Amino acid sequence: MKKARERIISERFKENTARRQFLQYATAAIGDACLLTLAMPAFAATKQTSRLNIVLIISDDHGWRDSRCYGNSDTRTPHMDRLAKDGVRFNHAFAASTLCSPSRAVIDTGLMPFSNGGHVFGGRVRPKTKTIAHYFRDLGYQTANIGKFSKHPAKAFPYEVVKKRWSPKEHDAGLIDLVDKFLKNRHTDRPLFLEVNTADTHQPWLKNKDYDISTLTVPPHLIDTKETRDALAEYYTSVETLDSNIGKIVSSLEKNGYCDNTLIIYTSDHGPNFAFAKWCLYDEGIRVPFIARWPGVIKPNTTTDAIISLADIVPTLIEAAGGTAPRHIDGQSFMDVLTGQKKEHLKAVFASHTGNNKRYPKWKANWSPARAIRTRTHKYILNLNPTYEFICHITGCKPNRQPDAYHPYWDSWVKLAKTNDGAKMRVNQFQHRPQHELYDLTKDPFEKENIANSPENAELLKSLQTQLSDWRTKQGDNVPVYLEKKYVAP
């Protein structure tokens, strides 16, 4: 352990020296940067720089349980499993929000949803917010973003190279070629910060390839119907494609010389489009896969139970690159967990869900804002509009209106609920959220039994409420509790 630490310190010293030298060089050559690139022969492309390259692969709506290395034996994920075998797998990584753009704004800023401003779906980060593209540019890196962008406004995320590719119907067709060509044609001696955003697991899911739905294990938070099994098979088919693409990205990195001196991280923006997952602050919504590979620094085939937030990515990567993490941001570096020096990181994580803006007025949907605190053992959720029915894409999409986003499984649950008490209870739990929800995750990991009203939990409830309230105050989050039965879009 000591040896690993010394090695890291030594490497960081070398990296910092190289960075200083590079900055001096860059200052002199800045005006000729383009000419320099053009003039540089292909064989001189320095991919194995003395400084660390960083590749962050972010998937869309992939749940933490849904790969084989995380224990789901129904899925086929050899490439994620391989990445985990080569590196460290985090068991307690949490997104700060359960929708695309708010979660991604946190990943790229290190600031939680209210402090970066982009807490609404499609919301914009505050003017002058510093993002990962700024931080790595300042560290002398070439910054690139390939795939789904979903960051607003785009100018606040000034990646040097942006290659957008996201078409829900076509999934990631063409994405791998973009990554491969970019890596192949990259001729610079600067280190690389690359964010690749895949969309394979976003709806609409792919058609079931060859999963036998009768053999699938339906996770306990879902209601077991044929339609649920069909949806799982489609989702797992999409997970398989995601996994294959991760394999191709890693293979392209290795083929193009980004092997030993490259930190590769795989994570997801939030959980899948199943009830009690995406759109919700239950663990199935906010808990995400997180795998990191860094040859020579991260001990292979290890796992950690350290609790991390995706807000911690920015400071961790800055530190890994030899920089100093900014103090004003919410995220905290977990570099010591990556290197195996520490087993613990955060005591609790916070999460926030606002929902859509007024782009869905006809639906009156996705307006069930909530906030949550999640400790090692418990989750407290504060629902800010508890009397309004929980309507989201899962319950609100109709086959004739939104054929690509419609999933028949929800209708199958509603139908079953007419004759089955268990189904009736779960459908009701999904559509009607009390103001206060408390779960004991040690006994009830799928958060099915709300214990907020049990007198024996009063003290714990109060403590978690105080922590959440203090956090909200610090964040500038003053959204009140709405007790009207109406749609009040953010």
Ligand SMILES: [Ca+2]
């Ligand atoms: Ca997403």
